[in-house]
Amino acid sequence: MINTLISSLFFAITITTAVPIRSSDTDVYICKGPRSKKYHHRKNCRGLKRCSTRIYKVCLKEATNKGRTLCGWED
Numbered sequence: 001m002i003n004t005l006i007s008s009l010f011f012a013i014t015i016t017t018a019v020p021i022r023s024s025d026t027d028v029y030i031c032k033g034p035r036s037k038k039y040h041h042r043k044n045c046r047g048l049k050r051c052s053t054r055i056y057k058v059c060l061k062e063a064t065n066k067g068r069t070l071c072g073w074e075d
């Protein structure tokens with residue numbers, strides 16, 4: 001009886017801790033054109049339509065480290 005309770009509790013803890021916290025490693029999209037200084041949350045953003053290179057997927061931290069700011073088409 002108590003063993004069942006403990007094992008189900010342990011199971012619940014395992015499930016909870018297994019969920020990754022992804023707040024700090026959000027993926028964003030960037031263009032590597034010479035005048036591109038923005039990052040985008042959406043790959044089909046209007047700000048990426050004029051991109052002359054291919055669109056790269058990087059983590060948010062990487063984009064902001066290089067001085068990129070959020071695209072004006074997004075909020």
Ligand SMILES: [Zn+2]
Binds near residue numbers: 040041045
């Ligand atoms: Zn954008």
